[in-house]
Amino acid sequence: MANDDLRVAVLGPGGVGGLLAALLARTGLRVTCLAGDGTARALRENGIRVRSGHYGPFTARVEADTELREPADIVIVAVKHTALDAALERVPAKKLDEDALVVPLLNGVEHPAVLRERYGVGRLAPAVIRVESTRVAPGVIEHDSPFVEVDLTGETVARDRLDRLAGALEWAGVRVRVLDGEAAALWAKMAFLAPFALLTTRYGVPLGGVRTRYREELVALVEETAAVARASGAAADPTAALARYDALPAEMKSSMQRDAEADRPLELDAIGGALLRAAERHEVAVPVATRLVRELGWSFLDSWGPGRTV
Numbered sequence: 001m002a003n004d005d006l007r008v009a010v011l012g013p014g015g016v017g018g019l020l021a022a023l024l025a026r027t028g029l030r031v032t033c034l035a036g037d038g039t040a041r042a043l044r045e046n047g048i049r050v051r052s053g054h055y056g057p058f059t060a061r062v063e064a065d066t067e068l069r070e071p072a073d074i075v076i077v078a079v080k081h082t083a084l085d086a087a088l089e090r091v092p093a094k095k096l097d098e099d100a101l102v103v104p105l106l107n108g109v110e111h112p113a114v115l116r117e118r119y120g121v122g123r124l125a126p127a128v129i130r131v132e133s134t135r136v137a138p139g140v141i142e143h144d145s146p147f148v149e150v151d152l153t154g155e156t157v158a159r160d161r162l163d164r165l166a167g168a169l170e171w172a173g174v175r176v177r178v179l180d181g182e183a184a185a186l187w188a189k190m191a192f193l194a195p196f197a198l199l200t201t202r203y204g205v206p207l208g209g210v211r212t213r214y215r216e217e218l219v220a221l222v223e224e225t226a227a228v229a230r231a232s233g234a235a236a237d238p239t240a241a242l243a244r245y246d247a248l249p250a251e252m253k254s255s256m257q258r259d260a261e262a263d264r265p266l267e268l269d270a271i272g273g274a275l276l277r278a279a280e281r282h283e284v285a286v287p288v289a290t291r292l293v294r295e296l297g298w299s300f301l302d303s304w305g306p307g308r309t310v
């Protein structure tokens with residue numbers, strides 16, 4: 001059933017945020033996108049134009065502003081990690097109702113702590129999204145994957161709020177699961193993403209090239225990442241992860257790789273850095289991940305403190 005009166009704000013209407021904003025808006029929901037001046041203006045003038053083999057091409061009208069000025073029931077956070085601090089200034093905590101949900105869809109595992117600190121434990125509902133979607137221009141979104149899947153979690157929020165959001169997303173055409181464990185959900189995604197993102201970005205080849213030309217490294221990295229994910233609370237299975245990579249299209253690229261190609265900042269600290277920090281905490285050896293992160297971003301590893309066991 002549609003939740004006609006649900007008010008949704010989307011911080012960062014890019015590949016992920018723009019697609020979800022458009023899908024939700026076309027069901028009739030009131031959706032406000034929060035972005036910089038130029039993007040907000042483009043969205044107000046032209047709406048969000050989606051090119052998608054799965055949903056077909058469509059344009060959705062949304063509201064757009066540079067700051068949250070009116071209360072929203074749901075705030076979807078879909079900026080890159082590298083822009084998170086600056087972007088959050090657009091969503092003042094005092095503008096949120098007590099029972100509003102803040103739903104970050106960023107890759108990585110460390111951002112929920114930052115958001116909890118800012119918006120309060122009772123509002124945070126971290127989620128992961130599986131999709132391949134790119135913002136090709138302000139308000140123009142190219143959606144390539146034949147699916148959009150979201151895992152919602154919310155150990156500290158009211159379940160009926162979470163269910164209401166799940167209902168709205170499903171109504172919009174998104175496959176949704178509401179899961180119990182936040183760490184398990186975030187680390188399950190990380191276990192899949194980190195090897196894919198680090199290797200495709202390091203070698204500049206899509207998934208097909210990684211799984212043939214760099215197979216040995218892929219296998220080693222999948223095992224390292226699964227060990228860290230398991231120590232962090234997820235049920236990661238390296239054999240299943242490899243089978244998933246093998247089943248995906250050879251031309252598939254990671255969003256980190258697309259960022260590297262476009263010379264944008266990488267989410268290296270949020271993905272590779274977080275993996276190494278968790279490995280250190282849990283005393284898991286991750287030599288392949290350490291080398292790849294070093295090769296991709298010396299400066300951040302150089303400033304990392306001594307005493308690592310990795």
Ligand SMILES: NC(=O)C1=CN([C@@H]2O[C@H](COP(=O)(O)OP(=O)(O)OC[C@H]3O[C@@H](n4cnc5c(N)ncnc54)[C@H](OP(=O)(O)O)[C@@H]3O)[C@@H](O)[C@H]2O)C=CC1
Nearest residue numbers: 012013014015016035039078083087106107131132133135
């Ligand atoms: N793209 C994908 O397929 C997937 C991405 N993810 C994850 O989702 C998250 C978002 O990625 P993605 O959608 O690709 O990122 P994009 O770069 O496509 O979109 C980010 C959006 O944030 C906006 N933005 C940047 N800085 C600010 C700011 N200070 N204030 C407000 N808005 C800002 C950008 O605005 P502007 O349009 O003006 O540039 C853009 O619309 C990342 O953590 C990524 O790893 C997860 C799964 C798949």
Ligand SMILES: CC(C)(CO)C(=O)C(=O)O
Nearest residue numbers: 129130131132254255256
């Ligand atoms: C692996 C993928 C495409 C899955 O959604 C992703 O999250 C990313 O590349 O950032």
